[in-house]
Amino acid sequence: MALAWAAIPFQPPSASSISEGVDQLYYLLTGITLFFTVLVFSIIFYFMVKYRRKSPDQVAAETHTSMVLELAWTIIPSLICVVLFVWASALYVRNSRPPASSTEIFVIGKQWMWHLQHPEGPREINELHVPVGVPVKLTMTSQDVIHDFYIPAFRVKKDALPGRYTSLWFEPTETGTFHLYCAQYCGTNHALMIGWVYVMSPKDYANWLAGGEKTESMSQQGERLFTQYGCSGCHVADGSGRAPSLAGLYGKPEKLASGETRVVDEALIHQAITIPNSVHVPGRQAIMPTYQGQLDEEQILQLIAYVKSLGSQERNGK
Amino acid sequence: MSTAIAEIHEGPAESSVNYLNANYGIKSWLLTTDHKRIGLLYLGVITFMFLIGGTAATIMRLHLVEPQGALLEPETYNKLFSTHGIVMVFFFLVPSIPATLGNFLIPMMIGARDVAFPRLNLMSWYIFVTGCLFALAAILSGGVDTGWTFYPPYSSIYSHTPVVVMALGIFIAGFSSILTGLNFVVTIHKMRAPGMTWFRLPLFIWALYATSIIFILGTPVIAITLFLLGLETLLHVGIFDPAIGGDPLLFQHMFWFYSHPAVYIMILPSMGVVSELITAFSRKKIFGYSFVAFSSLAIAVISFIVWGHHMFVTGQSIYAGLVFSVLSFLVAIPSAVKVFNWTATLYKGSISYEAPMLYALGFIGLFTIGGLTGLFLAALATDVHLNGTYFVVAHFHYIMVGGALMGYLGGIHFWWPKITGRLYPDMWARIAAGLVFVGFNLTFFPQFVVGYMGMPRRYAVYPAEFQVLNVMSSAGASVLAVGYLIPLVYLTWSMRYGPPAGRNPWGAKGLEWTTPSPPPTENFEEPPIVTEEAYNYPTAGAVHV
Numbered sequence: 001m002a003l004a005w006a007a008i009p010f011q012p013p014s015a016s017s018i019s020e021g022v023d024q025l026y027y028l029l030t031g032i033t034l035f036f037t038v039l040v041f042s043i044i045f046y047f048m049v050k051y052r053r054k055s056p057d058q059v060a061a062e063t064h065t066s067m068v069l070e071l072a073w074t075i076i077p078s079l080i081c082v083v084l085f086v087w088a089s090a091l092y093v094r095n096s097r098p099p100a101s102s103t104e105i106f107v108i109g110k111q112w113m114w115h116l117q118h119p120e121g122p123r124e125i126n127e128l129h130v131p132v133g134v135p136v137k138l139t140m141t142s143q144d145v146i147h148d149f150y151i152p153a154f155r156v157k158k159d160a161l162p163g164r165y166t167s168l169w170f171e172p173t174e175t176g177t178f179h180l181y182c183a184q185y186c187g188t189n190h191a192l193m194i195g196w197v198y199v200m201s202p203k204d205y206a207n208w209l210a211g212g213e214k215t216e217s218m219s220q221q222g223e224r225l226f227t228q229y230g231c232s233g234c235h236v237a238d239g240s241g242r243a244p245s246l247a248g249l250y251g252k253p254e255k256l257a258s259g260e261t262r263v264v265d266e267a268l269i270h271q272a273i274t275i276p277n278s279v280h281v282p283g284r285q286a287i288m289p290t291y292q293g294q295l296d297e298e299q300i301l302q303l304i305a306y307v308k309s310l311g312s313q314e315r316n317g318k
Numbered sequence: 319m320s321t322a323i324a325e326i327h328e329g330p331a332e333s334s335v336n337y338l339n340a341n342y343g344i345k346s347w348l349l350t351t352d353h354k355r356i357g358l359l360y361l362g363v364i365t366f367m368f369l370i371g372g373t374a375a376t377i378m379r380l381h382l383v384e385p386q387g388a389l390l391e392p393e394t395y396n397k398l399f400s401t402h403g404i405v406m407v408f409f410f411l412v413p414s415i416p417a418t419l420g421n422f423l424i425p426m427m428i429g430a431r432d433v434a435f436p437r438l439n440l441m442s443w444y445i446f447v448t449g450c451l452f453a454l455a456a457i458l459s460g461g462v463d464t465g466w467t468f469y470p471p472y473s474s475i476y477s478h479t480p481v482v483v484m485a486l487g488i489f490i491a492g493f494s495s496i497l498t499g500l501n502f503v504v505t506i507h508k509m510r511a512p513g514m515t516w517f518r519l520p521l522f523i524w525a526l527y528a529t530s531i532i533f534i535l536g537t538p539v540i541a542i543t544l545f546l547l548g549l550e551t552l553l554h555v556g557i558f559d560p561a562i563g564g565d566p567l568l569f570q571h572m573f574w575f576y577s578h579p580a581v582y583i584m585i586l587p588s589m590g591v592v593s594e595l596i597t598a599f600s601r602k603k604i605f606g607y608s609f610v611a612f613s614s615l616a617i618a619v620i621s622f623i624v625w626g627h628h629m630f631v632t633g634q635s636i637y638a639g640l641v642f643s644v645l646s647f648l649v650a651i652p653s654a655v656k657v658f659n660w661t662a663t664l665y666k667g668s669i670s671y672e673a674p675m676l677y678a679l680g681f682i683g684l685f686t687i688g689g690l691t692g693l694f695l696a697a698l699a700t701d702v703h704l705n706g707t708y709f710v711v712a713h714f715h716y717i718m719v720g721g722a723l724m725g726y727l728g729g730i731h732f733w734w735p736k737i738t739g740r741l742y743p744d745m746w747a748r749i750a751a752g753l754v755f756v757g758f759n760l761t762f763f764p765q766f767v768v769g770y771m772g773m774p775r776r777y778a779v780y781p782a783e784f785q786v787l788n789v790m791s792s793a794g795a796s797v798l799a800v801g802y803l804i805p806l807v808y809l810t811w812s813m814r815y816g817p818p819a820g821r822n823p824w825g826a827k828g829l830e831w832t833t834p835s836p837p838p839t840e841n842f843e844e845p846p847i848v849t850e851e852a853y854n855y856p857t858a859g860a861v862h863v
Contacts, residue, residue, distance in 0.1 A: 010767045010770070010771060011770070011771070012770065012771050012772045021699070022699050022700060022702070022703055025697060025699055025700050026694070026700050026703075026770070029693055029694050029697065029700060032690065032693070033687070033690040033691060033693070033694075036686065036690055037683075037686055037687055037690065040657060040661060040682065040683070040686050041683060041686075043661050044661055044664065044679060044682065044683070047661070047664035047665060047667070047669070048664070048669060048671075048679070051600070051664060051665070051666060051667045051668065051669050052669050052670070052671070053601075053668045053669055053670040058601075058668040059601060059668055059855065059856045059857055059858050060600060060601045060602035060666060060667045060668045060855060060857055060858070061666035061667075061857060061858055062603075062857035062858070063602075063603075063605065063662075063665060063666055065605060065606045065607070065608075065609070069606075069658075069662065070606055070609050070655070070659075073654065073655060073658040074651060074654075074655055077650065077651055077654045078651055081647040081648070081650060081651065081693070082647075084647065084693060084696075084697055085643060085644050085647050085696075085697070087697075087699075088643065088697030088698045088699045088700060089640055089643060089644075089698050089699075091698070091699035092636075092639070092698035092699040092702065093636060093640075095699060095702070096636055111476070144471070144476060145469075145471050145472040145475075145476050146469055146471075146472065146566055148631065148706055150706065150772070150774065152703065152707075152771065152772025153772075155702065155703040156702065156703075157631050157702050157703065157705060157706065158631050158633065159631055159632045159633055161560075161566060161567070161632070161633060162471060162559075162560045162561065162566065163560025163561070163565075163566075164560070164633065166632075166633035179772060179781065181772070181774045182774070183705070183706035183707065183774040184469075184706060185396075185465050185467075185469070185472075185775075185776040186472060187396075187463070187472055187476060187477070188392055188393045188396060188463070189392055190392075190396070190776060190777070190778075191392060191776075191777035191778045191779045191780065192392070192779070194781075275563070292561070
């Protein structure tokens, strides 16, 4: 089935674990569209010829509305829509959930380029190197306006929004080079906010990671920022500082002074850094200054990586 | 019947005083409260706006002949597609049929002397013109580069173009929509001639009624949205920009809460026109009158709860996505019901193929494709791939140009003899209709393919592998442009030189055809009394389907 379709030109490369499922649905929809278009066109053409006015005074025959027909052409399309909805939704729900084993890579959209950072440290611009056969989860945000990360060959797309983290995931199934686009209009050079995804064999990928400049990992970079910006002065590890210890915090539900309980995730940490007063915890004074404008999105992601690493260290310790 | 035809062509001597020559001078037009004249005032303004939007599109398509861009800097290209979208949506398609044909025909079709509030009607036109002037000012001072969707924080903080002036133009023009909708609803409720019951109304009236409801309920939301956008831009109040405490997705929810129903503001009136054309040119009662009528209302209601399908890839929750997806599939059903009923109307009809009928049949074909390709975008898994690509561009042009615009042109051709009292050369009109159909498909069909291939929309430059399909599209656009210009020539010509049309050149049913062409200022020589259903064409015996 897949092979037969592949012979048709005008099709983007299909290179992720979800491409084929999306394509099958696409072909089903195309089939339905063709069927109904041909049906409606042929009936209209047939009537146009058969019932054309042959003499100027020709009158129509009287026909009566048929409840059977009305019900048929209401119910049959409804049933088709139900099938399509269920099919498409099941596929979407499956395609939306990244496997737990996914490698995480961080993406920042910025007028007009993509910044990417691997947790091991290497950074890329408008290029993304990933190993074949490994699920990859992208955690994305934007430094300025709304962008959209789109890899047609993988059939994935998600907005990168300022002030929020969104995510998408894929598992490349073929090695090769594939287009990467910004698919949300973002200003003058929107059309230049493009790049390439390089899908490599695991060995090539390991070589690629090892090659290039030696860089610290993201959490090490975050740790350096943590000291440099004075965070460590208050957020003392043993909890004796003016601010709570961050060890083991990631992923924990935390009661805030507003009375709300929120799980500490990327979004909450981002908020705590940029608008600290909005999420301070009870029993502490809201004295933390905002770092908005001082730290860019890339640095905030590094700090998040550091906070996450504190969590895992503690869990490992126990 | 043959005597009836002879009478149509020779025409009874019409009284020489009509709404066009009842009084003269620019003042008699600018201060008129006659719904027919106001309809023509709108026609003049929106035709001008259409030419601006169309010129922008033509230059864009020329530019895209080459992957690296043949003509323009990216900045200019961005301004052109923004101008094209804004002008075509807010200043042409939204007012197109309602403000021109709706104004002209609603009182005539229901047997009234005018709309319920004639002076308010004139005021609506002035409001619309004021909105247009702001938009033109924004265009002349360089144009905006935000796209017609104005997504913040780009539009509010990052764009260095006159966004506020343009938004103000749309804001002002919106009040014209609201007041026109209000006027129509009251007119249809209160001004029907004796005997014109709800189920004797022409389906055009049902469609305009549904449209008016969307005007009244939807337009205030876009006004509020653009007002807030202006606040953020001018006063830096954090509403949409997260850097100052706002939420950019809030804008999208509010924008699409209006702008999705706005698609039905554009298509419903065309559906109404098509119901009139199909019946008139097959001389037959509509098949399934109440199904066609109620499907218009169903579309109007459901259109308000599908907006989230524009936001499937924004990070909106999966569950919201599921709900919006199922509702979007649901809105396809009443549209399908209409297509099937129009097709069934042709069955055993007496069908002739004058230009308006060609437009109507073209509408059914293109709307069918436009509607079915909407399913690809209502389906979550495929939308993720297709959202933001040329597939979406192709889909909505099949609806808004293949559907709404074809219906508008069909309606203009159908009622032109009534409006001007003159006939246009039918052969030229058929040629133009053919060119529009062929040119349209050549322009937009390749865009489905290039979209599925992954080409994002709003790209001033693009990868070379998409060039062949883009060149096809540009070639189609030039055919389409010729198809639009020809009617401009022969319709203008016919106003002066066309042969007199007589009351009812098509032999159509409907009150508007019982009065002279052009009609007298008071519409009817005597107030009509309605004694029959709509589309009560003579028939040759009953056949049961």
